[in-house]
Amino acid sequence: MEAITCSNCKSDLRTEDVFCSECGYPERGTDIEKNNFERRIILKKRVVKDAEKKVDSVRIMLYILAGLNIVIGTYYVFLSGDEFLFIDGIAALITGIVFIGCAIWVNNQPLTGVMAAFIFWIVLQILAAIVDPASIFSGILLKIVIIGVFIKGINSAKDAVKYSEQLASMKVK
Amino acid sequence: MAEQVGLEEFELCERCQSQQPLGxxxxxxxxxxxxxxxxxxxxxxxxxxxxxxxxxxxxxxVLFALIINTYIEETFLTVVTVSISFAIIDLVFAIRQPDCFNLLKKQLSVVPIVLVVATFSVTGILVTFLGNGLNELLFQESYSYMYPFYETEFPLLYALLFVAVFPAIFEELAFRGFVFNNLEKVAGMKSAVWGSSFLFALVHFSIISLIWLVPFALLLTYIRRKSGSIGYGMIGHFCHNATVVYLDYAAVL
Known part of the structure; x- marks a missing residue:
């Protein structure tokens, strides 16, 4: 056997090696082994892509929540002329800004971003419930959906990190 | 697993028992x-x-304890009970992640302490006037930290103890201690700085005060990160809260 470099990661193979010791590519293996290696990569890439899509849906949801809060807040603060609504309006504007911040955070650091947004959302629900306990049950279906999206988002963000690491260990970009 | 063969070190593959280079x-x-x-x-x-x-x-x-707290009437006894309960919660978590106590071991030097005391006295004054202004503008009422303590013999002393000393020690231990360490392990430095500050602001349970609580927490987190100690943060946090309490007390006098 002559000395060759791995066609997957370009590192040198030892003369007796069938598999690349850096990335596991079957450089001197059969076609079936090479196919299997590529299929594993495709599968992992698909998992990462799916996970990123679910994290994206959290981001979109955060932008929608932010938009709603900012629209309502703007109306209360600037257009209603009502003093009590003015306070709620300020709180809604701050809430909207925090949701936008969380959405940007999700873009940079999916796991912590989604977690922060989830905890912030829970605190909002608690604060609303303290003022008016009946508010827990208003729009309960929507709330269940939102919780579902958040939890899926956290799991997906974890998956994305895990499988990206595995792909990195197989020297795949 | 490792064995010496000639000059190079080898270990055996778990599956096929062939010799492979170490690592x-x-x-x-x-x-x-x-x-x-x-x-x-x-x-x-x-x-x-x-x-x-x-x-x-x-x-x-913490959120659960805060919910219960909102339904309890504020008297001296309940404030003491709640303060001690939060202290116990923070201590139990800190003991389970004892590396946050290492942040207390570093020797503090004089110049930074003076700077911290000065800075956080100023933030205390700022927040008092900003907070009072906002409260009067928005709610037409002012909130007094002193209120539960007037029934005691030494109102200022007890108020300082339970509003300034307790939160300074235990919130720093929690949010600049184990919460920060945990977030750093999970998601890196940047997320830890923002995440711990954001969580700190959230557990004060007021959307409007996020405006000053997030920058306040970011400043404390920055000091913790730069100095590698939560001692300065405790001193700063104490000075801030103590200023707020004292101004509150002085306003009534």
Missing amino acids: FKFCGNCGVRNESIQKEQINSAFQIESNLKFLFAYIFI
């Missing part, structure tokens, strides 16, 4: 991933999982 990632003979390196990866994933669980447990217990 190999994949077996050159059968292509299997190196078990010991794989184990390290599993461990780090497990570590992240347990860190996340720890954080969520802490946040939810």
